[in-house]
Amino acid sequence: MRRTVFGELHDAFRAKVRDFIRNEVVPAYPEWEVRGRPDRRFWQRAGEIGILGIGVPETYGGLPGSSFTHSVVVTEEIQREFLAVGGLRVQTDICMPYFLEYATVEQKRRWLPRLTGGSAVAALGLSEPGAGSDLKAMSTRAVREGDHYVVNGAKTFISNGAAANLIVLAVKTDPAAGRNGISLLVVDGDSDGFHRGRSLDKLGLKAQDLAELSFTDLRVPVDNLLGEENHGFEYLTSNLAQERLSIAANSQAAAVAALEHTTALLRGRRPGQHAKFELAACAAEVHAGQALVDRALLELEAGELSPVDAAMAKLYCTELQGRVVDRCLQLLGPSAYTRQCRLGRAYLDGRVSRIYGGSSEIMKVIVGHGLGL
Template sequence: MERNLFDTGHQDFRAMVRDFVTTEIQPHLPAWERAGAVDRSMYVKAGDLGLLGIDIDEEHGGGGVRDFRYNLVLIEELCSAGAAALTMNLSGFNDLVAPYLSALATQEQRRRWLPDLCAGERVSAIAMTEPGAGSDLKAIRTTAVRDGDVYVVNGAKTFISNGMLADFVITVVSTDPSAGRAGISLLVLESDMAGFERGRRLDKIGLHAQDTAELSFTDVRVPAANLLGEEGRGFEYLMRNLPQERMSVAAAAVACMQRTLRNTVTYTRERTAFGRTVADFQANRFTLAELATEVQVAQVFVDRCAAGLVAGQLSPEDAAMAKWWTTELQQKVTTRCLQLHGGYGYMQEYDVARDFLDARASTLYAGTTEIMKEIIGRSLLSDGPRPGPAR
């Protein structure tokens, strides 16, 4: 399918990213999957090529290009190579962490944090989810109590991507528990602060090269200078950035489906049964036709939403639509493709088995499918503007 989303600059960037993924990621992926984490040197190599902080200003070590299409290219190349786990390492910084720093960090904070993060010398994470608070951010219990020129932080976070490697963690805290969402703030914790502890590395069913951990904070004294933005406006900041995070997840889902379907078409043309290839059976061709059509439809919608994001016109509702639709479709595509592989689809040595396991998280993180539908449904029934197609 012809895609009109990209220009020559994006295509040149894609060639560079593809070379990086081929030489610096794919050969090491099995070892990283066994270790449960990537090697820190990968971040440095990505930083050297300008793959970290694409839209951070050049003065502070970034690429200075505010264009989500470059982020999209990076996501697509990682997923196409079977390295979906690494989207949370590289795109996790570009789409989850960097936007907060770009929008909220003071000049002093930019000078202090951004050069090392963009160079890959420090690893970042964002800590929202808690053992008792997932999608309901208003229910967080990690507290930050002001004590002179520091905040004293106590609490715990879980399901934190890059939690084992992270030196720098944007942490969602409650600075006023009695105020609900109006008491939520963003505070940067650094791993060398006393009382900052990493718990166990979580044992996931998929995305094994991406480390996911528990974090705990016991009387961590965080300088007030590490407050990101204004106290009490954290919930507002989170809501503002979630559409880009959800577009990142949606883009990854489509790119992963494209890879799974492409590999499955090749397999069905080569594998024989009853004297014919698997693709020779009409029922199987119909299945492939249905999946290919649905994936193309998803690609078109994601591209339209990406164009809307670049233009500053993507609504939270459209982002929610893209996120839930593509990630639920990903479950269908990987399941049906695995079935077409027969017994071999159940073997971990086949890409489709790993794709199946990796895909399962996509309907859960960045807001569950149910939360996405709630966002859309509330908007439809509100008195405000109705959601429509991204333009």
């Protein structure tokens, strides 16, 4: 089906991104899987191409005329090669909106050129060892002492945690107020009192940085407060629609890649009727998912995407990814059940999409509320 969300500028950008991924990312990717994260050259080159400046004003090194639709282009091209570079989306789709929306002019001048140029990597410090993403149960504490906050606590499952130079850290500044006592601080990765723990050994996403962080009497300047004190909860929830659509778009692109890859392989093998039926069913679901993602994308661009519709897109597309990749792997047989096979890697890389950014069960709760249940 013809897609209408992209124009000529997107097509030109897509060609540039595709060349970058094929010529520079694909050859380096095996080494990243061993190291557990992309090298610094990747971030610098992504900045030069404009990927890190998507949606950012040109004043701060942004990509002219760009929006979240350009990020979807990047996501689709990465998935076309069966790669897992989710840390890139963490920076552009999840962290960057906080800087753009809540940073002062002085803060933007200080941080945005580093982020768009690739000299700084961003992370969001939210999940905790004893609380997961439950903001009310968060225990990382920030106490105001003069012109600094003193931070103590720990975070876990932090994407880009091992490489991050700027961490948007959620802290409790008023514990008695529950979720209404949360603030966002920007922590410099070189600060005394900031410690990086182990990088987590995951089932998949081997090239994606996921780490534990801890803070012991970490002193953060009050000038590093994002927005207003104790307004962090509303800030965090305001970006959930884009965050969940980002995950949905990634899962949808992964399903498209799996279907196209499997169809191309089986075309020369004279597949039986069962294989044809399975691929036909996958194709119908993939087209339905694409329509859902594209519609949600248009609504996001218009400022109209609701939390319920974003949750529905994430729920459908992440579950779709699991079904399609599983069916395709089944059709290709034992040869696909290895990390050396694209489908085998996609099977392991995709499983977590139904957990992070809000699990499928949480998405169902949100959609259920939207139904008045």
